[in-house]
Amino acid sequence: MRWLYHTTAAVSRRAWRQLTSMRTALVLLFLLAVAAIPGSVLPQRNVSPEKVRNYLATHKQWGPTLDRLFFFDVYGSPWFSAIYLLLFVSLVGCLVPRFRSHIVALVKVPPKAPKRFDRLPAHAELAGSGDAADAERIRALLRRRRFRTTVRQDGDVYEVSAEKGHLKETGNLVFHFALLSLIIGVAYGSWFGWHGNRLLVQGEDFAFCNTLLNFDEHALGAQVGENDLPRFCLRLDKFNATYLANGQPVTYKADINVTQHGKQSEKVLQVNDPLRLDGANVSLLGHGYAPVLEYTDKYGRTSTNVAPFLPQDGLLTSQGVATFPDVNINPQTHTRDEKAQIGFSGIYLPTVPSDPSANSSAFPAENDPRLMLQAYQGVLGFDAGAPLSVYTLDDRQIAAGRLKTFGEPMMLKPGQTGTLPDGTTVRFAGTQQWVTISIRHDPGQPIVLGGAIALLAGLLGSLSGKRRRIFFRISPTGIEAGGLPRSDYPGFAEEFDGIVRDAAPAASVPEQVPQTENVEEVV
Incomplete structure (x- = not known):
């Protein structure tokens, strides 16, 4: 037993000395950088679950294997956490003795x-x-x-x-302690931070309140619950954009109405100039158009759909769908013909080119807008219970023949009306603008900022001290x-x-x- 005790103690001391050496810390730092590569290359489930689902559906051979190895949740994986923890322990074990020796050297004559x-x-x-x-x-x-x-x-x-010349060692220690503070700040922000993305359409009917159900995408830290989110509401009142002659954007400016703590205020949201609210920051990510369609069914009932279209290029050529599942309901029997549901797949051109068949906008501003629509009639698939994208029609319904094209494609100007083969009509009433916003709370950000400043200061001291x-x-x-x-x-x-x-x-x-x-x- 004594032999086993001494052997275990010797092996533990040797492993501790090896772990707390600067060489091991550098190797772990390199491994951490390598381990972060999949998180930048592959879609991550906590950021974009839709892209992860598409990736798994496209790569049926490698996708499940990568998923089992946590490649779609890199920063929450056991192997990334293990490298992170070992690097933290290695730096602490390496820096504390050096700090103690340096203090002794400063005091000693x-x-x-x-x-x-x-x-x-x-x-x-x-x-x-x-x-x-x-x-x-x-x-x-x-x-x-x-x-x-x-x-x-x-x-x-x-x-x-x-x-x-003790400034050299002081700067060296400050540099490494700053690196340690960066690791602590990132870990603290990961545990107690959260973020979410939301597409916000202009108008009071599309106001957004900060709850999980209202986010398009969201991710919460390990120690954050739904009730921990700050309470506020946002409304997009107006959006202005300016462009160069070649279509390159110059300024994006969104007028946002903010309601928090029972008070309303008008704020201006711009790129690289986020709104700093109590408990969260709101950043402007993108911009696009939402065509407003008014469909009148065969019973004379009109339904309105504001459908955000997603930009496909820098000139805001946008693509999307507008669906009308609750139409053609008999007012006498109150029954709905499921096979008479209507959906429109369209391309929106803010400025139509000289050759409209190019299907590409000539300029991102709405100088001469056109909306190209193709109507579909049949079963949209909303009643099947499967998750569907709001930006495309269900390809499975189309492939099965349950959703078919209805009439010829049409190109409409704002205010124009198109007629379908059964006499129903669709009117292009115009557009409302939308913005995509990122709402984020990162309590580790001040720690990371202070660590970055200290890291640069320590590096300068380490290089200048002799x-x-x-x-x-x-x-x-x-x-x-x-x-x-x-x-x-x-x-x-x-x-x-x-x-x-x-x-x-x-x-x-x-x-x-x-x-x-x-x-x-x-x-």
């Missing part, structure tokens, strides 16, 4: 001078003798140069020890100086020579003889 100065990288001897006054004079000289100094006496021999030591031995027989750079410092020789010149007694300073090419004139 400079060490004693070596016995033989001639073995130091820099060495000089000054003519003349010295005493206590010379020792104090040299000490004052070094202190003016911001050296930490101390004077030791052994009989009639005085030694001056000076040290400078640690070195200077020694003087003053005795009745003469003055001897030596210097030792503790790091790579190309300018140390020049600095040492300058200190020696300033420290030399006035009588020992040799007279500077001007150099000339004519040796005879000098003689």
Whole structure:
């Protein structure tokens, strides 16, 4: 048992020393960067579950395997968390002893001078003798140069020890502690933060309140529940955009009505200028158009649908669908013919080109808008219980023949009406604009910001600091100086020579003889 105990203790100490070495920390940092690559390449379930479902449906061979290995939930996977935790432990175990040693080095006086100065990288001897006054004079000289100094006496021999350059190790420690704070800040934000995305259509009927059910996509931290979300409501009142002649956007500006804590206020939301609310930040991500369609069925009942269309290019050529499942209901029997449901697949052109068959807008602003529609009649598939996209018709219904094209394609201007084969009509009433917003709360953001600032400051200190030591031995027989750079410092020789010149007694300073090419004139 004693053998087992000692063996276990030895293996544990060896493993701890290996884990807390700087080499291991660098390897773990590299592994963390590699492990984050799938999170950037593959869609993540907590950000875009729809894209994950599409990926699994498209890649039926590799998709399930990647899903079992948590490649669609990288940052919450066991292997990513293990690397993260090991890196945290490694940095703590590596930095704490170094920090303790550095504090001791800052408090402790400079060490004693070596016995033989001639073995130091820099060495000089000054003519003349010295005493206590010379020792104090040299000490004052070094202190003016911001050296930490101390004077030791052994009989009639005085030694001056000076040290400078702890800024390098201080910056090094600040850099690594800042890196540790970044890891803590990211972990804290992951546990207690949350975010969600929402497509917000213009108008009071489409106001958004901050609840999970109203998000298009959302992700909550491990310690965040639905009741922890701050309560506020947003409404898009107006959206303005300006463009260059080539269609490149210049400004996006959304007028948002905010209701929070029982008070309403008007805010302006722009790109890279988020709304800072109590408990969340709201950022502007994108913009598009929502055509307004009015369908009148065969019983004369009119239904209105505001359908956001998704942009397909930079000129806001947009594609989407408008569905009318609750139409053609007999007013006498109140029964609905499920096979008479209507859906429209369309392409919206904010500015129609000279050749409309190109199916591409000529400019992102609504200079000459057109809406191209293809009607479908049959079973839309909403009653089947399967999740459906609001931006496309159900391809399974079309493939099964339960949803068929109804009439010829039509192109409508705002205000125009198209007639379907059964006499029903659809009117293009115009468009309402929409924006996509990201609502986010990250409590670890201040920690990460402070860590990033400290990281840069520590890096500058680590690169600019040069640690070195200077020694003087003053005795009745003469003055001897030596210097030792503790790091790579190309300018140390020049600095040492300058200190020696300033420290030399006035009588020992040799007279500077001007150099000339004519040796005879000098003689």
